[in-house]
Amino acid sequence: MEYFEITSINRGLREKKTEGVTEEVPLTIDINGKELATLLASPFDFKQLTLGFLFTSGLIEGISEVKSLVIDEERWKANVELNHEGFSDEMFFRRVYTSGCGKGVIFHNPLDLIQRVKLPAGFEIKSEKILEIMKIFLSSSAEHRETRGVHSAALAGQDGILIFMDDIGRHNALDKVIGEAMMRKIDFGEVMVLTTGRISSEIVAKVMRCGIPVVVSRGVPTNQAIKMAKEIRMTLAGYARGHRMNIYTIEERIK
């Protein structure tokens, strides 16, 4: 857990608070000296994660195939030596696997992707307006109401929701919203992303890619998402429901 100073808004009352935020780190797994994959994970129980991951991914048949498993806690590395050489080159393809509530896929490490381009000031919106739009957003999904099995994402402007999408994956829902916005040629600088899912570094990376300045979630961000958002000057608001929300970064855009 990492502590951040946040701004909490409750029935219009704004105050500074310190809040504990869950941590997200990239764990890179090397097998017999070759990089296999990078998992975005919580920074504990790396040994168990590595072993379970290798097994459930079909890369090992059991623990007896593991000659040694050494965790470098400082550099977030798992060094695995196996008793056999049974890996195809395919498996060593460098990839980042993603975490978070929803399908996640990125072809880059999200921390590399960010091109350190700061988002412009421009877009501003009132907190009451956000909560009003959020209320509609959170009750808009018939699929969720009936199945409880999907996440929603939306793009909203000053006047409300412009695009609304559902998917079993929160990343898919966001990609759908962005795809539709591209077709409609919506100005990304004048809108905000709404999501039912947590805000991980990959979500920040996807939103950054579009140049959208604000993300509002029913859920919470990870520490990595907050750090990235601060750097690129993206506004992150979480826990947005009822009459309250927390602003984690760049609160100036929310009046």
Next chain:
Amino acid sequence: MEYFEITSINRGLREKKTEGVTEEVPLTIDINGKELATLLASPFDFKQLTLGFLFTSGLIEGISEVKSLVIDEERWKANVELNHEGFSDEMFFRRVYTSGCGKGVIFHNPLDLIQRVKLPAGFEIKSEKILEIMKIFLSSSAEHRETRGVHSAALAGQDGILIFMDDIGRHNALDKVIGEAMMRKIDFGEVMVLTTGRISSEIVAKVMRCGIPVVVSRGVPTNQAIKMAKEIRMTLAGYARGHRMNIYTIEERIK
């Protein structure tokens, strides 16, 4: 939405019901005739998903690079033609990206992975026992209580929880539990998996890989998860909280 006949248990009262379950399908994206990736997604808005995915993954810079985008709704295929040939072979590496609440990674299509080996009958447990264990499970995570940012997974036997793990990704949490169980040499045939996340086909595939006969979730399964579980005779229970739960498949194991 697909309808299934389920067994609902409420304060010990067992009854048959019909319930709508959210759908999950594999959408394969082909670029210039070559397979790029398979996304597990909800079966609607494939055009938006494909376009948004290509953009947020850094594969296209804008919609003007897309010459044509044709969706084959029957075969869950997106055929994309681009104006340029700017893809490296790396990107065409065949992969399945995964959905659901948590980091998902598999090296196979989960629907292929299942080797159609049926799980043996053996393990049985009372529904009251499950709800008792589930109650402890759902209040066990200090990290969740403090940050609201993690998922939990556990392995439990007749006498309660044996292993408990947290992670920002629900797949990671499950992999950690499995990794720890491998180290402790726990008999997978005599335990059940508990999870705070939804049950997608990948979760069923991971659990199947271990030969664990029962999965209990606070959330709901997808239609694909139910179909796979039926075939391999895995018991899936969802919505397990308070005094109630739904049994989606192979109810004989829950007394």
